[in-house]
Amino acid sequence: MTITRPRLSLFSALRSPYSARRFSTESRLTSDHVRIVEVGARDGLQNEKKTISMQTKLELIERLAKTGVTTIEAGSFVPAKWVPQMASTAEICEHLLTKPPQAQSTIAYNYLVPNIRGLENLVKILDDTGVSADATGETSKSATTTEVSLFAAATEAFSKANTNCSITESLERIKPIVALARSKNIRVRGYVSVALGCPYEGPDVDPVKVADITATLLEMGADEVSVADTTGMGTAPRTMELMQALKAAGIANTDLALHFHDTYGQALVNTIVGLEHGVRIFDSSVAGLGGCPYSKGATGNVATEDLVHTIHSLGMHTGVSLDEMSKIGGWISEELGRANGSRAGKATLARLATEKASL
Numbered sequence: 001m002t003i004t005r006p007r008l009s010l011f012s013a014l015r016s017p018y019s020a021r022r023f024s025t026e027s028r029l030t031s032d033h034v035r036i037v038e039v040g041a042r043d044g045l046q047n048e049k050k051t052i053s054m055q056t057k058l059e060l061i062e063r064l065a066k067t068g069v070t071t072i073e074a075g076s077f078v079p080a081k082w083v084p085q086m087a088s089t090a091e092i093c094e095h096l097l098t099k100p101p102q103a104q105s106t107i108a109y110n111y112l113v114p115n116i117r118g119l120e121n122l123v124k125i126l127d128d129t130g131v132s133a134d135a136t137g138e139t140s141k142s143a144t145t146t147e148v149s150l151f152a153a154a155t156e157a158f159s160k161a162n163t164n165c166s167i168t169e170s171l172e173r174i175k176p177i178v179a180l181a182r183s184k185n186i187r188v189r190g191y192v193s194v195a196l197g198c199p200y201e202g203p204d205v206d207p208v209k210v211a212d213i214t215a216t217l218l219e220m221g222a223d224e225v226s227v228a229d230t231t232g233m234g235t236a237p238r239t240m241e242l243m244q245a246l247k248a249a250g251i252a253n254t255d256l257a258l259h260f261h262d263t264y265g266q267a268l269v270n271t272i273v274g275l276e277h278g279v280r281i282f283d284s285s286v287a288g289l290g291g292c293p294y295s296k297g298a299t300g301n302v303a304t305e306d307l308v309h310t311i312h313s314l315g316m317h318t319g320v321s322l323d324e325m326s327k328i329g330g331w332i333s334e335e336l337g338r339a340n341g342s343r344a345g346k347a348t349l350a351r352l353a354t355e356k357a358s359l
Contacts, residue, residue: 032316034275035071036308037226037257037283038064039301040332042073042112044289046085048336054088056335061092061109062101063328064286068320069304073149074109077118090125096144097131104319106143110189113148114163119177122148123184133186147187149226150174152217154192154210157200158230162193171216178221190217190225191259195242196270197233207238207245214256215249224255226283229270232263239270243277257281260302262288262341267302268310275314282307287329288341303342305329310344322348 041061045052064072074096075089089111096109113119126133133146152170153159159167181188195210197203214225246256258274260267271282288303308322326348333340340346
């Protein structure tokens with residue numbers, strides 16, 4: 001059965017109960033600059049079957065810090081029995097706080113906290129090291145900030161599978177986490193999972209519901225919300241419909257990020273839709289690493305190399321070196337014993353090899 005929804009318009013935006021809301025918390029982004037949130041070290045690695053050493057994870061993060069990215073997901077404070085690959089997050093966090101990698105500018109290191117205990121563990125590390133969540137480091141080239149991410153789901157079935165509670169219950173659990181983070185000056189990033197397709201309920205996720213959850217997270221005090229196509233089911237028309245619903249809810253583009261998986265090869269198409277609607281923050285993973293343990297068949301995130309190449313080809317800029325990111329993609333793919341998932345990355349490596357051979 002085909003489900004037909006009325007197309008959103010200016011008139012529906014005016015009628016929206018949220019049309020008066022404004023949540024912008026960042027300074028206005030320039031129209032041609034795109035901020036990339038590199039998720040390879042957390043979202044990218046969490047579903048790998050082969051155990052990855054802490055040394056490899058730290059080397060990945062340290063290499064990424066030199067590419068020009070300014071936000072890196074570094075780990076997840078989840079119980080090891082849930083996501084064994086993230087068992088070393090506490091040690092990684094302590095290392096990054098006390099021995100921050102050299103970087104081109106201040107790096108924000110982000111950690112997923114699924115519950116209040118996860119955040120308390122992070123706060124304890126901050127207290128034990130005596131390091132503030134605000135910018136730290138002796139120079140701007142080693143300065144860091146600490147952020148956290150929280151997850152909500154756009155469908156009841158995924159919420160039950162992922163957090164063992166309803167959407168409403170999960171949002172109630174998030175309130176004290178946001179409150180504690182704000183009291184410690186820790187920036188908060190929200191995620192809305194399965195916004196464009198659910199492994200249990202199918203592709204027809206209600207965009208108005210997604211917008212309502214996004215608005216709720218921002219009202220609680222989240223600084224930014226990443227709306228995620230966790231399954232990669234999103235298409236250009238449904239991404240456009242989602243963007244219209246978010247706009248109708250009065251949500252500022254400066255408070256939004258988009259997170260696309262490339263299961264059906266539509267991540268870059270959907271990215272362009274987001275760009276056309278004014279979004280300037282996108283998540284991606286070096287070499288296309290990733291997958292979701294709660295979404296069978298979902299492949300990796302859109303590759304950072306492919307995203308950077310696409311954005312630069314449009315005359316926009318990211319501050320990220322495609323050459324350096326491509327080298328990291330080739331290296332981590334070899335370390336993991338898996339194919340490099342970035343077409344732009346592989347093409348760039350081939351070009352670099354040709355240039356080197358001609359010297």
